[in-house]
Amino acid sequence: MVDYGIKIWGNDDFIIKNGEVCLSAGSQPSIIKIVKQIREDGIRGPLLLRFPHLIKKQINSIYTHFKQAQKEFNYKGEFHAVYPLKVNQFPNFVQNLVEIGKDYGYGLEAGSKAELILAMALNTNHSPITVNGFKDDEMIDLGFIAAEMGHNITLTIEGLNELEGIIQTAIDRFAPKPKIGLRIRLHSSGTGIWAKSGGINSKFGLTSTELIQAVKMLKEANLLEQFTMIHFHIGSQITEIAPLKKALREAGNIYAELRKMGAVNLKAINLGGGLAVEYSQYKNDQRRNYTLNEYANDVVYLLKDISNQKNEIEPDIYIESGRYVAASHAVLIAPVLELFSHEYTESKLELKGKNPQLVEEMYDLYTSMNSKNALEYLHDAIDHMESLLTLFDLGYVDLQDRSNTEILVNLVIKKAVDILGGKHYSEILNIQERVQERYLVNFSIFQSLPDFWGINQTFPIMPLDRLTEHPTRSASLWDITCDSDGEIGFNVKNPLFLHDVDVEEREYFIGFFLVGAYQEVLGMKHNLFTHPTEATIKLTKEGYEIENLLEAQSILDILEDLDYDIKEVQYSLSQKIEESEFLSDKEKKQVLGELYTFLNDNSYLKTVSKKDTTDEIVYKESEILHKSD
Ligand SMILES: *Cc1c(COP(=O)(O)O)cnc(C)c1O
Numbered sequence: 001m002v003d004y005g006i007k008i009w010g011n012d013d014f015i016i017k018n019g020e021v022c023l024s025a026g027s028q029p030s031i032i033k034i035v036k037q038i039r040e041d042g043i044r045g046p047l048l049l050r051f052p053h054l055i056k057k058q059i060n061s062i063y064t065h066f067k068q069a070q071k072e073f074n075y076k077g078e079f080h081a082v083y084p085l086k087v088n089q090f091p092n093f094v095q096n097l098v099e100i101g102k103d104y105g106y107g108l109e110a111g112s113k114a115e116l117i118l119a120m121a122l123n124t125n126h127s128p129i130t131v132n133g134f135k136d137d138e139m140i141d142l143g144f145i146a147a148e149m150g151h152n153i154t155l156t157i158e159g160l161n162e163l164e165g166i167i168q169t170a171i172d173r174f175a176p177k178p179k180i181g182l183r184i185r186l187h188s189s190g191t192g193i194w195a196k197s198g199g200i201n202s203k204f205g206l207t208s209t210e211l212i213q214a215v216k217m218l219k220e221a222n223l224l225e226q227f228t229m230i231h232f233h234i235g236s237q238i239t240e241i242a243p244l245k246k247a248l249r250e251a252g253n254i255y256a257e258l259r260k261m262g263a264v265n266l267k268a269i270n271l272g273g274g275l276a277v278e279y280s281q282y283k284n285d286q287r288r289n290y291t292l293n294e295y296a297n298d299v300v301y302l303l304k305d306i307s308n309q310k311n312e313i314e315p316d317i318y319i320e321s322g323r324y325v326a327a328s329h330a331v332l333i334a335p336v337l338e339l340f341s342h343e344y345t346e347s348k349l350e351l352k353g354k355n356p357q358l359v360e361e362m363y364d365l366y367t368s369m370n371s372k373n374a375l376e377y378l379h380d381a382i383d384h385m386e387s388l389l390t391l392f393d394l395g396y397v398d399l400q401d402r403s404n405t406e407i408l409v410n411l412v413i414k415k416a417v418d419i420l421g422g423k424h425y426s427e428i429l430n431i432q433e434r435v436q437e438r439y440l441v442n443f444s445i446f447q448s449l450p451d452f453w454g455i456n457q458t459f460p461i462m463p464l465d466r467l468t469e470h471p472t473r474s475a476s477l478w479d480i481t482c483d484s485d486g487e488i489g490f491n492v493k494n495p496l497f498l499h500d501v502d503v504e505e506r507e508y509f510i511g512f513f514l515v516g517a518y519q520e521v522l523g524m525k526h527n528l529f530t531h532p533t534e535a536t537i538k539l540t541k542e543g544y545e546i547e548n549l550l551e552a553q554s555i556l557d558i559l560e561d562l563d564y565d566i567k568e569v570q571y572s573l574s575q576k577i578e579e580s581e582f583l584s585d586k587e588k589k590q591v592l593g594e595l596y597t598f599l600n601d602n603s604y605l606k607t608v609s610k611k612d613t614t615d616e617i618v619y620k621e622s623e624i625l626h627k628s629d
Contacts (some may be wrong), residue, residue: 002471002497004462005281008431009514013054013328017469017601021511025053026539032464032509035333038535038546045552045604046443047533050516052096052327053539061219062275062321063104065292067299077267077303077314082107082130084273087322087517092536093329093550098122109320113139118148129153130181130270130320132204132231140165141447147178156181156231158204163214167221169386179269181229182206182214188249205232211254215261225265229318230255233272236323241290244274245298252306259312270318277327279514281460282494292324314345321518328517331530332406333464334443335479336508337605339473339501342435344410351404353466356397358384362408366415373428374419382431383410409435414500417472429492432474436490438499441510445479446526449519451514453485460513461488463498471497476509480605481527528558529603554601570599 006014006021015022020030025511035047059081066079083097083200085108098108101124108123110116111133119129120142129151131143141153155178157163170177175203185205204215216225234247251269259266275295290298299317307314351363354598362384365377388405391397395406413435419429451457460478475498490496510522523531530553539546553561560566573595577588 002467005283005460008283008286009278009281009460011278011328011337013051013057016512018469020465021462021467023051023053023421023539024543025057027543029537029544030465031333031511033465033508034537034544034546037119037295038533038549041553043533043549044335044442044606045447045602046332048448048515048520048532048534049331050092050096051534051538051539052100053330055093055097055325056100058325058328059104059106061292062319062325063106065296066300066317066319068293069296072297073300074303075304075314079318080105080107080128080316082109082128082318082320083108083325084111084320084322085118086111086521087273088326088520089115089118090520090534092534092550093326093516093520093539094118094122096536097325098124098351102125106210109136109322110403113142116142116146120149123151123538125150126152127246130231130316130318131155131230132158132183132233134158135162135165135538137165137169140169141173144169145177146171146178147157148174150176152179154179154181154229155207156183156229157214158183159206160210160213160217163217164276167217167223170221170223170226170412177223177226179228180218181231182211182227183231183233184211184251184254186232186234186247201285208254208507211258215258215263219262222576224263227263228265228438229268229270230258230266231270231272231318233320234274235273237276237287238274239276239287239289241294241298244271244295245302247271248299248302249306252303253310255315256307256310256312259410260310261612267313268316268318270320271299273319273321273323274348275319275321275324275325277514279457279459280494281458281496283463285494317475325517327514329516332443332448332512332515333509334441334448334512336439336501336510337442338503338504339437339439340440341410342502346407346411349404349407350400354399355404356388356391356401357409358388359397359401361405362388362405364411366408369412369415369419371419374416375424378428378431379410381409382434382583385409412471421470427497428472429495431491432495433492435474436476437473437478437498437515438478439510440478440480443479443512444481444482444487444523444529446481447523447529448532449488449515449516450522450524452488458494459515461496461622462511462513464509464511466499466501466508471499473498473500481529485527486526525558525561527603528555530558532604533602554600554602554605556599558603 004018006016012024015024017028020032022028023028040049062081070079083106092522103217105127108119108131108134110119116131123129129146143153155166166180183205185207218227231250232247232251234243238244255269278286278288304314362381365381369377382449385405388397392402420428445453448461474490475496476490477488533552535549536547538547556566561567574592577591583591
């Protein structure tokens with residue numbers, strides 16, 4: 001059985017049971033059963049499922065591990081965590097997170113005015129709010145308003161001009177005032193694609209000279225007692241622990257130095273985010289070389305060590321991990337619309353009375369293949385295919401011969417893979433790389449996996465069922481945008497195999513896991529494909545409940561978002577139909593009705609397999625397969 005690396009990336013959140021991917025919690029419901037239940041109401045296209053129990057699991061694991069580490073090292077500072085809103089601001093995620101976080105005192109981090117407003121509205125009054133990012137006077141005002149409302153808020157300063165703004169605002173506004181944090185610029189930085197946030201050339205933070213200046217300014221303005229926290233963030237998805245330890249040493253010493261300069265209320269170090277998620281499905285490609293347990297122990301131990309050495313109090317620890325909290329809660333499920341080689345069946349072969357020699361030979365290879373000669377015949381067939389394609393280019397064989405060649409080579413590969421089972425794996429792999437199966441999948445990579453498109457971040461991908469059957473096809477996944485970048489190609493180093501399925505006979509769904517962090521908010525409406533239909537799945541003792549089903553935006557909605565006057569669009573459409581000289585009045589009425597239905601539906605494709613009984617419009621695949629570059 002192939003488990004698609006579920007033990008590597010799955011975090012014990014998902015298990016395989018009876019050949020289906022299931023949640024590991026509660027009554028362990030099968031994801032495909034949930035999907036099918038939602039589709040019973042006519043929902044089609046990609047579906048994003050949210051699992052609040054996984055949000056809770058992640059929040060709980062952060063607090064548990066840090067509490068344990070505090071206990072183990074007899075640490076005297078407190079531990080606090082906040083959720084950085086930029087990672088995912090969708091209400092059905094954030095509202096659940098705030099509700100779950102209440103019991104932990106879990107707070108929110110904001111990086112813009114809009115996020116700050118959200119934090120002020122949603123945060124429970126005792127939980128901390130931290131504010132990072134560049135601030136203008138308005139944002140500073142908002143921070144003061146939050147404090148006046150009773151929020152426990154810390155404004156972290158990215159530059160001295162912000163501090164000037166705060167000092168000025170403090171004169172004008174009421175008490176209580178927000179706490180002040182200083183973002184420090186470290187010379188250590190993280191690793192990996194997101195390392196830019198740290199380091200001496202980073203976009204953010206105060207240099208040593210500026211820190212000294214800041215303390216002076218605060219003293220002069222009588223605001224030094226508001227200065228409570230230093231902050232750093234060495235980047236997202238920190239793959240190794242070593243850079244973090246280096247950063248902690250640096251930050252710990254800055255903390256101690258600033259206290260010695262008179263910052264008596266400086267009591268907290270905020271480590272920012274960066275806790276990594278294991279996205280890899282392959283042992284040789286793992287992306288995280290530490291556990292949360294190790295991370296928590298290192299942080300607590302190092303900060304204790306430095307403050308003891310420097311004879312300062314042990315600081316409160318704040319973390320702002322977002323990816324770690326949000327990633328696992330969302331799973332994107334997309335139906336496969338077609339396998340491109342599906343037409344390569346024996347019945348499609350149209351051999352002539354007299355075929356080119358090589359085609360004849362290929363046919364023999366196919367029919368006489370057995371377990372002894374399979375590999376050899378496979379090689380021969382691929383060679384023959386390449387010769388035949390060259391012959392076609394030179395004009396020696398015709399289109400029918402070429403079609404027969406394509407069919408035969410696919411038949412040979414499928415038969416060889418079947419016969420050989422798992423044997424000669426690397427050989428087969430090389431051949432499979434050359435002759436891949438292309439799966440057309442009903443989703444948009446630009447909308448739902450933007451980090452794959454933008455920075456080659458991979459996500460765990462697996463079918464939701466048939467997991468007792470050996471997958472035999474080397475898969476490249478094509479989305480339905482008209483963009484050649486909308487493809488997840490087959491990668492021999494980390495190969496994805498899927499099943500050879502006839503989707504007209506039986507539906508086949510692909511799950512994309514760990515998509516809860518960043519993907520939804522970075523997703524873009526390329527080709528006007530919108531955020532997919534989503535639902536929140538609450539596990540109960542007996543099963544699950546489907547809540548907050550929110551359908552993908554309709555075509556009218558998305559046009560309105562782009563600031564089209566949709567009344568005008570609708571008017572223009574109906575006017576054109578009205579004026580059509582081809583249609584009778586009765587036909588016009590029908591066409592208008594159809595158009596109206598389309599306008600109020602989303603852009604994703606709607607296909608149903610033959611066995612599906614819903615009476616929806618069925619598009620023929622041939623009509624939807626016009627991908628251009
Ligand atoms: C982005 C960001 C975070 C969250 O980082 P993750 O890698 O998602 O944990 C935390 N703090 C700051 C200041 C950030 O910019």
